[in-house]
Amino acid sequence: MSVFEPVIELVRGLGTTIKMMFEKPVTFQYPEQKREVRPRFRGRHVLKRYDNGLEKCIGCSLCAAACPADAIFVESSENTDEKRFSPGERYASTYEINMLRCIYCGYCEDACPTEAIVLGDNYELSFYDRRSAIYTKESLLEPVPTVDMTTPRKVEPNVYKRSVPEMKDPQK
Amino acid sequence: MSKQITLTIDGKQVTVPAGTYVADAAKMSGIDVPVFCHHPKLEPVGMCRMCLVEIGRPMRDRSTGEYVMENGGPKIQFMPKLETACTNKVEEGMVILTESAKAMNGQKGTVEFLLTSHPLDCPVCDKGGECPLQNLTMAHGPGKSRFIYDEKLHLDKMVPLGELIYLDRERCIQCARCVRFQDEIAGDSVIGFDDRGRSMQIVSLSDPGFDSVFSGNTSDICPVGALTTADFRFGARPWELEAQASICTQCPVGCNTTLNTRREAKAGGNIVVKRVMPRQNEEVNEIWLCDKGRFAYHYAEGKTRLTKPQVRKDKKLARASWDAATKLAAEKFTQAKKNFVVLASGRLSNEDLFNLKTLSDHSKGKAYLYSHMGGGELTSLVGVGEGTNFADMGKGTAIVIVASNLYEEAPIWYLRVKQAAERGATLIVLNPRETKLDKYADHVVRYDYGDEVKSVQDFSKKSKISDAFTKASNAVILYGSEGLGVGGSASLATACAKLLKDTDHIGKPNNGLIGVWGRANDQGAWEMGFQVEADLTKAFKGKTVYIVGADPVGDDPKLAKALEGAEFVAVQDVMETATTGIAHVVLPAQAFTEREGTFTSGERRVQRFYQAVPVTGEAKPDFGITSQIARNMGVILEGTSVSAVFDILVESVKSFEGLNYAKLAEVRAQWPIVGRSDLYYGGTTYENTQGMGVHLSTAAMRGEKLSIPRVQKEASPRPKENELLAVPVTKLYDRGTTVAPAELLDQRVGELNISLHPDAAQEMGVEAGQTVNVSFNGVSGEAAVKFDATVPVGVALIPRSMGIAIREPVAVRMKYVA
Numbered sequence: 009m010s011v012f013e014p015v016i017e018l019v020r021g022l023g024t025t026i027k028m029m030f031e032k033p034v035t036f037q038y039p040e041q042k043r044e045v046r047p048r049f050r051g052r053h054v055l056k057r058y059d060n061g062l063e064k065c066i067g068c069s070l071c072a073a074a075c076p077a078d079a080i081f082v083e084s085s086e087n088t089d090e091k092r093f094s095p096g097e098r099y100a101s102t103y104e105i106n107m108l109r110c111i112y113c114g115y116c117e118d119a120c121p122t123e124a125i126v127l128g129d130n131y132e133l134s135f136y137d138r139r140s141a142i143y144t145k146e147s148l149l150e151p152v153p154t155v156d157m158t159t160p161r162k163v164e165p166n167v168y169k170r171s172v173p174e175m176k177d178p179q180k
Numbered sequence: 181m182s183k184q185i186t187l188t189i190d191g192k193q194v195t196v197p198a199g200t201y202v203a204d205a206a207k208m209s210g211i212d213v214p215v216f217c218h219h220p221k222l223e224p225v226g227m228c229r230m231c232l233v234e235i236g237r238p239m240r241d242r243s244t245g246e247y248v249m250e251n252g253g254p255k256i257q258f259m260p261k262l263e264t265a266c267t268n269k270v271e272e273g274m275v276i277l278t279e280s281a282k283a284m285n286g287q288k289g290t291v292e293f294l295l296t297s298h299p300l301d302c303p304v305c306d307k308g309g310e311c312p313l314q315n316l317t318m319a320h321g322p323g324k325s326r327f328i329y330d331e332k333l334h335l336d337k338m339v340p341l342g343e344l345i346y347l348d349r350e351r352c353i354q355c356a357r358c359v360r361f362q363d364e365i366a367g368d369s370v371i372g373f374d375d376r377g378r379s380m381q382i383v384s385l386s387d388p389g390f391d392s393v394f395s396g397n398t399s400d401i402c403p404v405g406a407l408t409t410a411d412f413r414f415g416a417r418p419w420e421l422e423a424q425a426s427i428c429t430q431c432p433v434g435c436n437t438t439l440n441t442r443r444e445a446k447a448g449g450n451i452v453v454k455r456v457m458p459r460q461n462e463e464v465n466e467i468w469l470c471d472k473g474r475f476a477y478h479y480a481e482g483k484t485r486l487t488k489p490q491v492r493k494d495k496k497l498a499r500a501s502w503d504a505a506t507k508l509a510a511e512k513f514t515q516a517k518k519n520f521v522v523l524a525s526g527r528l529s530n531e532d533l534f535n536l537k538t539l540s541d542h543s544k545g546k547a548y549l550y551s552h553m554g555g556g557e558l559t560s561l562v563g564v565g566e567g568t569n570f571a572d573m574g575k576g577t578a579i580v581i582v583a584s585n586l587y588e589e590a591p592i593w594y595l596r597v598k599q600a601a602e603r604g605a606t607l608i609v610l611n612p613r614e615t616k617l618d619k620y621a622d623h624v625v626r627y628d629y630g631d632e633v634k635s636v637q638d639f640s641k642k643s644k645i646s647d648a649f650t651k652a653s654n655a656v657i658l659y660g661s662e663g664l665g666v667g668g669s670a671s672l673a674t675a676c677a678k679l680l681k682d683t684d685h686i687g688k689p690n691n692g693l694i695g696v697w698g699r700a701n702d703q704g705a706w707e708m709g710f711q712v713e714a715d716l717t718k719a720f721k722g723k724t725v726y727i728v729g730a731d732p733v734g735d736d737p738k739l740a741k742a743l744e745g746a747e748f749v750a751v752q753d754v755m756e757t758a759t760t761g762i763a764h765v766v767l768p769a770q771a772f773t774e775r776e777g778t779f780t781s782g783e784r785r786v787q788r789f790y791q792a793v794p795v796t797g798e799a800k801p802d803f804g805i806t807s808q809i810a811r812n813m814g815v816i817l818e819g820t821s822v823s824a825v826f827d828i829l830v831e832s833v834k835s836f837e838g839l840n841y842a843k844l845a846e847v848r849a850q851w852p853i854v855g856r857s858d859l860y861y862g863g864t865t866y867e868n869t870q871g872m873g874v875h876l877s878t879a880a881m882r883g884e885k886l887s888i889p890r891v892q893k894e895a896s897p898r899p900k901e902n903e904l905l906a907v908p909v910t911k912l913y914d915r916g917t918t919v920a921p922a923e924l925l926d927q928r929v930g931e932l933n934i935s936l937h938p939d940a941a942q943e944m945g946v947e948a949g950q951t952v953n954v955s956f957n958g959v960s961g962e963a964a965v966k967f968d969a970t971v972p973v974g975v976a977l978i979p980r981s982m983g984i985a986i987r988e989p990v991a992v993r994m995k996y997v998a
Contacts, residue, residue, distance in 0.1 A: 097337060
């Protein structure tokens with residue numbers, strides 16, 4: 009072994025360091041900077057709305073049935089045209105997800121007949137106590153685009169009669 | 181035993197009784213033939229065409245009538261087309277193919293066709309998860325429809341047939357199970373079909389809508405989500421519900437029920453009962469439940485529940501510890517000695533009543549049952565016992581109904597008696613006015629109010645009716661309290677018991693006396709040795725009273741006054757009542773949904789109920805509270821284990837001999853099969869897995885010497901001029917503590933009405949709907965007049981528990997109030 013060998017290795021190592029100094033850094037200055045997530049990222053759930061502001065969720069509880077972690081709790085009530093939350097007869101009067109239990113598997117998305125629940129891109133889930141880990145319907149619902157689209161709201165009678173939207177055959 | 185027939189279904193040799201339909205024969209042998217319209221309890225109609233199968237019959241030679249032989253067996257000739265399994269009866273040598281390509285293709289086509297107008301809104305449908313159409317579509321459907329979506333008929337989503345049952349017209353597949361149930365089983369033809377073809381729909385033919393007390397059952401047997409109950413509407417998904425066996429507490433029938441519970445945010449995160457479903461017991465309620473049992477369960481979760489013990493201090497009730505409250509009660513009870521009076525209601529379980537009776541015996545006090553009806557000691561002597569089942573009654577059995585309107589008092593008995601009559605049993609109805617059972621009766625006897633005893637004693641004279649009764653190999657008498665008080669009904673019971681004894685209709689299965697009591701466990705109280713007292717006002721004076729599960733103050737102003745004169749009043753109840761308002765000590769008890777126990781039904785069947793929901797507050801079970809008080813009095817009573825109390829009870833009460841909790845929980849195989857994966861077949865009624873109950877023995881069965889007292893003739897009140905004879909009658913939906921909290925039933929409960937014959941009313945110058953003032957013996961009240969031509973002239977019917985405290989027939993003055 010030559011005496012110069014460690015020196016050569018040292019210089020080579022320093023060379024890598026110097027090379028890296030000129031490359032674009034991968035570190036994000038979180039929370040000032042936030043990372044763009046991948047399209048199929050599974051983050052915190054969002055309850056979606058239709059374009060007219062009505063909630064897509066009809067309180068069918070199929071997400072709760074599909075949930076392997078038993079994280080979702082749904083209770084439903086009846087819609088009226090005077091006080092309408094969602095199209096059709098039924099809406100979720102209580103919708104809760106326990107984020108400590110959730111394993112972000114996305115089965116709830118699969119089970120949803122109206123595409124109401126979607127795993128979004130929010131990954132900032134931290135809590136001071138267990139109770140605040142339970143997200144209620146208010147915190148999960150997508151915000152309305154304009155004020156007149158809030159739910160519940162009075163709608164014209166006998167228009168929103170179907171709970172489940174007419175699904176087109178994907179093969180056609 | 182009827183003739184047996186052997187046939188082959190899917191290669192399996194099956195032997196079934198002659199007259200069985202192919203679909204039922206397949207089910208009996210464990211082969212599933214999909215059905216929608218067919219129901220084992222209903223006559224077949226073949227409306228849905230779901231049960232298409234290939235049926236082959238042995239070929240016969242036309243000239244000789246002999247079987248044509250082929251390969252050593254009769255040659256089987258298949259029909260060229262598929263046949264319905266539900267309308268074809270089994271024949272010797274039949275060959276059925278349920279899973280051949282042809283049959284399966286037929287079934288597949290039927291599902292596809294049934295779904296052409298079905299909305300497929302399973303996510304919002306209350307039936308989703310326990311829906312035969314869902315299940316059979318998964319099992320037999322094509323998976324994809326060739327019909328165009330846009331051609332679906334969009335019909336009304338929510339059509340109330342009545343205030344209890346809602347129809348979804350889109351979901352209906354026109355199987356007519358509901359219509360046929362109402363026509364054939366309930367005997368109330370109040371719904372029917374209207375229009376034709378694809379626009380055929382179910383309509384209510386009555387006012388108020390769907391006016392039947394059995395309406396809830398149609399939602400159980402509906403094979404789709406077309407009929408749902410208003411009570412459970414969007415309540416929960418079926419798979420989220422826990423199920424626990426219970427017993428209905430609304431009437432003496434003792435229907436087996438299943439309580440479906442779920443945690444609910446609306447109830448503050450508590451576990452609550454979401455719905456009451458029938459549980460199969462072919463010996464009690466079959467697979468049915470009346471609407472009162474199904475919808476009037478809300479009282480146990482009411483806001484007026486007692487949660488903590490209270491003691492009166494400075495004229496005000498103040499919260500106390502269990503120790504302090506029971507010690508105070510014990511001290512007063514000990515001081516009272518002979519002046520100790522227990523007043524218990526038939527809402528309590530056998531174990532509670534046993535502990536109460538033991539405590540009162542120990543202090544040599546009195547133990548009264550709070551009831552308007554007497555004669556219970558006779559049902560223990562000559563009542564019905566082991567082997568008694570209305571389903572076995574038919575030709576050769578005589579059923580006598582006296583002074584009872586079963587449809588209003590015990591709806592499931594009405595149903596069972598009606599069916600027995602249709603099977604050929606001789607039904608004799610003795611009642612002062614028309615009842616719904618008259619239609620099915622072989623003999624109807626009308627007597628005047630007050631002549632109940634005489635009408636029964638007339639059986640000893642020779643007549644067509646008495647012959648039919650005497651000669652019948654089996655006979656049961658159901659006696660009630662239509663127009664009777666404690667004394668009157670006790671005399672009637674004695675007359676009935678004597679008649680049964682004289683004609684030797686006692687001590688055998690399907691023979692004996694049945695009391696149509698007011699509450700679920702009145703019979704149990706009688707077995708424990710409780711007595712009724714016609715005049716409780718005297719019984720209270722200067723006494724120390726321990727009232728359990730009863731509200732005499734709220735029921736009767738006279739009793740309220742009498743209790744003011746009592747030395748000390750301890751009240752133990754589930755809810756706040758007017759009686760707890762005057763109590764010195766209030767002890768909160770657990771509702772029947774929160775604990776275990778047993779009830780004795782009117783048919784003297786002991787049945788277990790189980791804990792379904794957690795305990796409210798600091799409430800304790802009744803037997804436990806009694807035991808705690810007793811302990812403070814120096815009496816040791818079991819107070820922790822309910823089954824241990826039952827074991828002690830069995831030791832001391834003869835009719836319970838040999839029973840234990842394990843025996844009560846035994847189940848037997850039953851037909852038809854319900855629930856499980858078979859809910860397409862028998863409906864969503866729950867399978868019985870937690871016990872069918874056991875009959876108590878009667879003194880007659882044990883061969884003891886029977887001493888039936890002489891009939892005490894009650895002097896019936898004689899109305900003077902300007903007076904009417906007012907009699908108490910029982911109404912199914914009343915304002916009793918267990919019904920009133922169910923808001924859904926408000927419309928059925930209605931207002932207090934006094935029924936008068938139109939002629940009598942006209943004489944008084946009162947029109948229907950006008951208000952009158954009724955006064956008798958210091959009680960007075962106002963009520964609207966209802967015309968009823970079935971009421972005898974000179975008589976006014978006043979329903980019990982509707983606001984006017986009427987305990988027995990009385991002469992009343994009636995004044996028109998402008």
